[in-house]
Amino acid sequence: MLIETLSRHLLSASSRTSLIRKLATVTIVASTLFGTALYAQTPAVGEVAPDFTLSTPTGKSVQLSKGLKQASTVLIVLRGYPGYQCPFCQKQLHDFIEHATEFAAKKAMVLLVYPGPPAELDQRAKEALAKQADLPTNITLVIDPDYKVTNLYGLRWDAPHETAYPATFILDHNGKILFEKISHGHGDRASAKDVLDALL
Numbered sequence: 001m002l003i004e005t006l007s008r009h010l011l012s013a014s015s016r017t018s019l020i021r022k023l024a025t026v027t028i029v030a031s032t033l034f035g036t037a038l039y040a041q042t043p044a045v046g047e048v049a050p051d052f053t054l055s056t057p058t059g060k061s062v063q064l065s066k067g068l069k070q071a072s073t074v075l076i077v078l079r080g081y082p083g084y085q086c087p088f089c090q091k092q093l094h095d096f097i098e099h100a101t102e103f104a105a106k107k108a109m110v111l112l113v114y115p116g117p118p119a120e121l122d123q124r125a126k127e128a129l130a131k132q133a134d135l136p137t138n139i140t141l142v143i144d145p146d147y148k149v150t151n152l153y154g155l156r157w158d159a160p161h162e163t164a165y166p167a168t169f170i171l172d173h174n175g176k177i178l179f180e181k182i183s184h185g186h187g188d189r190a191s192a193k194d195v196l197d198a199l200l
Contacts, residue, residue, distance in 0.1 A: 081116030
């Protein structure tokens with residue numbers, strides 16, 4: 001509306017029509033290229049979390065909605081690999097691994113999303129798990145090499161040496177968000193205890 005108002009005062013009728021058509025074309029092209037991620041907002045408590053499918057570092061496909069049928073899900077978006085192994089991510093990751101049996105007792109799965117540049121992201125994710133030979137059966141790590149989920153959830157931290165705003169969600173069997181914590185810095189993460197206390 002602002003552009004249209006300015007153009008009405010500054011441009012001739014034909015120029016104004018041409019400008020509006022060009023802006024509309026740019027908007028359509030941008031929407032086509034970037035899809036819904038261009039407008040994605042972080043889902044809030046009470047909303048249904050968007051479904052997605054990603055792969056583990058070894059290539060196994062994991063769909064969020066399929067896991068929800070089996071148990072409540074703790075969805076954690078890490079910073080992943082912003083050019084180095086984030087120490088806050090590693091601390092959070094291992095905190096949840098150490099409490100895996102407590103999550104299992106509450107019938108909860110933990111799904112960790114590891115974003116970063118596509119090149120060798122699977123290998124970087126394996127490095128992040130170097131201290132953990134095998135993940136507990138109720139914890140899964142998936143990689144997000146094209147920021148598909150990071151963008152879908154409105155969590156892209158688009159700055160040098162950044163990937164995603166770290167975030168933690170608790171989802172019920174229907175995918176409804178019961179708890180969320182978004183960090184706009186490297187630290188201030190949800191701990192395993194925080195999440196266990198919030199689980200019903």
